Amino acid sequence: xxxxxxxxxxxxxRYVAAEERSAPPSRVDPALAVLRxxxxxxxxxxxxxxxxxxxxxxxxSLAVLRDGGGAGPAEVxxxxxxATGRPGQGAPMTGRTVLEVPARFGWLxxxxxxxxxRSGPGGSDVVALVxxxxxxxxxxxxxxxxxxxxxxxxxxxxxxxxxxxxxxIGAPPVNGQxxxxxxxxxxxxxAATNLLRFRGADxxxxxxxxxxxxxxxxxxxxxxxxxxxVPGRYVPPMxxxxxxxxxxxxxxxxxxxxxxxxxxxxxxxVGFQQDGSHYVTVSAERGGGSGSVAPVPEPGVCASGGGVRxxxxxxxxxxxxxxxxxxxxxxxxxxxxxxxxxxxxxxx
Amino acid sequence: MAELxxxxxxxxxxxxxxxxxRKVAYLLCADWHRADDLVQESITxxxxxxxxxxxxxxxxxxxxxxxxxxxxxxxxxAWWRRTRTAARPPEDQVLAEPDLAVSLDLREALAAxxxxxxxxxxxxxxxxxxxxxxxxELGCSxxxxxxxxxxxxxxxxRSSALRPLGRSGA
Numbered sequence: 001x002x003x004x005x006x007x008x009x010x011x012x013x014r015y016v017a018a019e020e021r022s023a024p025p026s027r028v029d030p031a032l033a034v035l036r037x038x039x040x041x042x043x044x045x046x047x048x049x050x051x052x053x054x055x056x057x058x059x060x061s062l063a064v065l066r067d068g069g070g071a072g073p074a075e076v077x078x079x080x081x082x083a084t085g086r087p088g089q090g091a092p093m094t095g096r097t098v099l100e101v102p103a104r105f106g107w108l109x110x111x112x113x114x115x116x117x118r119s120g121p122g123g124s125d126v127v128a129l130v131x132x133x134x135x136x137x138x139x140x141x142x143x144x145x146x147x148x149x150x151x152x153x154x155x156x157x158x159x160x161x162x163x164x165x166x167x168x169i170g171a172p173p174v175n176g177q178x179x180x181x182x183x184x185x186x187x188x189x190x191a192a193t194n195l196l197r198f199r200g201a202d203x204x205x206x207x208x209x210x211x212x213x214x215x216x217x218x219x220x221x222x223x224x225x226x227x228x229x230v231p232g233r234y235v236p237p238m239x240x241x242x243x244x245x246x247x248x249x250x251x252x253x254x255x256x257x258x259x260x261x262x263x264x265x266x267x268x269x270v271g272f273q274q275d276g277s278h279y280v281t282v283s284a285e286r287g288g289g290s291g292s293v294a295p296v297p298e299p300g301v302c303a304s305g306g307g308v309r310x311x312x313x314x315x316x317x318x319x320x321x322x323x324x325x326x327x328x329x330x331x332x333x334x335x336x337x338x339x340x341x342x343x344x345x346x347x348x
Numbered sequence: 349m350a351e352l353x354x355x356x357x358x359x360x361x362x363x364x365x366x367x368x369x370r371k372v373a374y375l376l377c378a379d380w381h382r383a384d385d386l387v388q389e390s391i392t393x394x395x396x397x398x399x400x401x402x403x404x405x406x407x408x409x410x411x412x413x414x415x416x417x418x419x420x421x422x423x424x425x426a427w428w429r430r431t432r433t434a435a436r437p438p439e440d441q442v443l444a445e446p447d448l449a450v451s452l453d454l455r456e457a458l459a460a461x462x463x464x465x466x467x468x469x470x471x472x473x474x475x476x477x478x479x480x481x482x483x484x485e486l487g488c489s490x491x492x493x494x495x496x497x498x499x500x501x502x503x504x505x506r507s508s509a510l511r512p513l514g515r516s517g518a
Contacts, residue, residue, distance in 0.1 A: 004501050005473055012474045015451045016371050019380075026370055027384045030362040030391060034355050037395030121388040279363060315359045 027121045029252035029271050030315050031281050039143075096345035098270055099254040100235045101126050102148030103206060106228025109221055111141065112260050117236050120253035120271075123147065128225075128260070130212055142212015144225055149205040155197060157182055161189060171219075174198040174226045196222045200231035237342035239268050239308065240284035241333040244348050246322040249274045251347070263339070270346060278318030282332045283311045301325045308334035358398050362391050365408065369415055375470045376419045378459050386422070390415040412475065413485045416467050423463040457507035461500055468496040469504075 101117045101124045108115070114129045130141035149155050157166040164186030171179040179198035183190045194210040206229060210222045236256050252271040259265035267285035274280060287309060300313030312328040321327065335341045366387065373383035373390075393414050394401055404410040458466055464486070471482045472493070483493045 004505065005497075008469070008473045008501070008504065009476065011454055012375060012470075015454045016375055016474070018451050019374065019455075020371065023374075023380045026366065026387075027381075028366045028370060028387045028391070030359040030366065033362065033388065033391040033395050034359060036392045037398075040392070040396045121384050277363065277367065279359075315363045 025248070025250040026273060026276060027250065027252050029121065029273065030279055031271055031313075032120050032253045096347040097235050098251050098346045099238065099256060099344075100124060100233055102204070102231075102233060103146060103200070104230040104234050105144075105146065105225065106230050107224060108144070108228075108260060109225075112144070114257050114259050114265075116255055116257035117234070118253070118255040129257075142210070144222070145209040146229065147207045147209075148200075149207070151204055153205065155205050155207070161186070164189065171196060171198070172223060174223065175201060177201065179223075179226065194218055194222060196226055198226045200229065202231040204231060206231070235344040237339065237344050238346050239266060239286075239335050239337075239339075239342050240270070240282065240310070241335065241343070241346050242270075242282070242331050242348055243333050244331055245272075246274060248276070252279070254346070274318055274323055275320075277316070278323050279315040280318070280328055281313050282328065283313075284332065284334050285309050285311075286337055301329050303329055306334060307337040310334050354398060357402075358395055361407065361411075362394070365411060366391075369411060372412060372470060372475065373415060373419070375458065375474055376416070376463075376466060378455055386415060386419055390418045393418065409481075409485060412471075416471065416485060417487075420463055420467060453508040457504050460507070461503060465496050465500040465503075468493055469500045472497055 099117055099119050101119065103126065105115060105126060105128055108128050109130075111130045112128045113131045116127050116129065118125055118127065125145060125147040127146070128144040130143060157168045159166055161167075161182070161184035164184040167183045167185060167190075169181040169183050171181050173179055177199040179196065182195040182197060183193070194213060196208045196210070197205055198208070199205050206226070208222050208226050208229075210218075210225075213221055238254075238256060250273050252273050254268075254270045256268045257266060265286055267283060269281055269283045272280045272282070286307065287304075300311055302309055302311040304310075310329060310332045312325050312332065314325060314328075318324070335343065369387045369390065370380075370383050373386040374380060377383055377386060390411070394411055397414075401407055401410045458469070461469065467486065468482060471477045471485055472479070477485065479490050479493045479497075483490045486493065
């Protein structure tokens with residue numbers, strides 16, 4: 001490298017250093033990557049299983065979606081909608097709340113054992129978890145992931161999906177509103193993915209991604225779940241709060257998981273980034289440890305009382321007296337197991 | 349226990365590289381919020397392939413490759429290009445740097461480059477990779493990197509970002 005190349009190197013380094021001084025706090029959260037990464041690995045197992053089934057049933061999985069599913073496969077529109085988007089992206093939250101989702105589930109199949117509301121760098125969503133009825137920890141049997149596109153955005157279908165062309169396949173209307181399946185000419189992808197988009201009564205487009213369904217349920221269950229979705233932003237009451245927050249601390253994510261149908265088991269988490277590099281996750285869950293879905297985090301600390309276990313964990317030790325785990329734990333206020341005492345206001 | 353060890357190793361690695369990855373992402377997209385999204389998505393992918401990353405000779409390079417590929421894949425969907433105007437600085441941004449003009453010129457010039465040329469420039473001249481290393485990270489030939497670099501530098505020379513400089517080769 002010489003001449004312009006060397007000068008460009010110097011200028012880029014100075015440029016990014018100058019820009020960094022006025023940059024907003026980072027919302028990158030390694031702990032969230034672990035959570036989402038685990039989900040993807042679980043879903044990959046489903047994908048591999050379904051793809052194998054697709055090879056065996058080489059008759060073509062698109063026919064599965066077409067049978068009784070609507071108008072049959074349609075070509076990708078030659079003229080894309082004027083506005084496109086992807087689900088789950090929202091504006092940063094302000095005020096004392098940390099968790100807001102675009103909609104709520106209504107009807108869910110009996111196999112669902114928990115519902116989780118989540119927000120983070122990628123936006124917010126609601127996921128219904130299928131699995132053994134083991135409280136908030138029931139996992140491993142598939143899931144229903146509900147996201148929303150930004151208001152005013154009509155989503156298009158990506159031209160390339162999997163190893164084939166993206167396809168928009170007509171679906172029966174959901175509550176009288178337009179709906180379609182997103183699929184691919186790649187049979188393996190089509191067999192493994194179950195993506196329904198539908199317009200809500202509020203005009204917003206929603207997306208329901210289902211996994212773990214039998215072939216018999218692949219259309220009927222998502223359509224019924226979609227019909228029961230309650231559109232509109234929802235700020236769930238949280239069972240924990242923070243009594244104080246140190247300076248230079250930002251919220252990176254939040255979640256609340258509750259068992260279905262009674263909601264008796266629950267777990268709330270809020271992720272923070274302190275001083276740009278100290279990642280802390282505070283949590284509260286029902287119970288004092290017995291039957292707890294999560295082991296004592298390592299490295300982390302927990303305290304139990306009043307029927308609630310509070311925990312704090314970190315990625316790396318922070319610097320300064322205000323960054324230690326015991327200090328963080330003291331900031332976490334549990335609101336008790338009585339839902340009536342919960343509040344959407346979490347931050348001080 | 350193995351899972352905990354794996355997760356601890358991953359989170360420690362990411363925590364120590366998040367600032368660096370964010371800078372690289374910012375150079376690619378010129379928007380800090382989108383840079384956060386890119387890094388978050390990239391480290392999530394990194395987690396799902398952590399076993400493979402662990403076997404890589406250069407784990408930093410592996411993470412950077414995931415980031416660049418995530419950026420390029422998003423560009424292909426065309427969504428960001430339609431909804432974000434990252435080439436323009438926020439109106440209320442106040443920088444007292446003496447080289448403010450140079451920074452703004454460079455920001456606009458980089459944003460004007462096609463995504464693959466921008467990625468090539470960032471890898472070659474910010475990350476200080478050789479032609480061969482850049483080719484390996486982008487999954488293309490050395491000749492392709494040379495031509496992309498050459499075109500990018502020519503564009504930057506024509507812009508005010510590099511105009512004051514001489515015209516020595518890449």
